[in-house]
Amino acid sequence: MQAAExxxxxxxxxxxxxxxxxxxxxxxxxxxxxxxxxxxxxxxxGPSGSRCRLSPRCLEKLAGYLDEGPTAHGWVEDQVWTAARGRG
Structure with a gap:
């Protein structure tokens, strides 16, 4: 609302x-x-875009994977999650 002011x-x-x-x-x-x-x-x-289509169970699993980090899932060269790695 700063712009309006x-x-x-x-x-x-x-x-x-x-x-x-x-x-x-x-x-x-x-x-x-x-x-x-x-x-x-x-x-x-509010936020734009489509709504999340993941079930609550899948969201919990995803959060766990992200917390574990890329190395735990075979990506050892760096500690960065990328879209390609996330789809992997």
Whole structure:
């Protein structure tokens, strides 16, 4: 909601972008949304994307694997989980 407060103070989108360390494109989009719908237009709509399709049991197993680390699962060259290793 910082952006809305700045827009209410007549701060221009380029200055909002700089102050909030966001892209100029985002600041102009926010300004447009704020101008058309006010503060509520900038309210978070929650996380985007699809919902998790893993069962609670699978989520528990996954958490355990991640806690054990890559080495426990045969990846000894470094300690980084990658998407490819996660699908492995």
């Amino acid at each position: 700045l827009f209410e103070q007549n701060i221009k989108p380029p200055d909002v972008a700089r102050r909030l360390r966001v892209s100029l494109k985002s600041a102009y989009l926010w300004h447009h949304m704020w101008r058309d719908g006010g503060v509520q237009a900038l309210a978070s709509r």
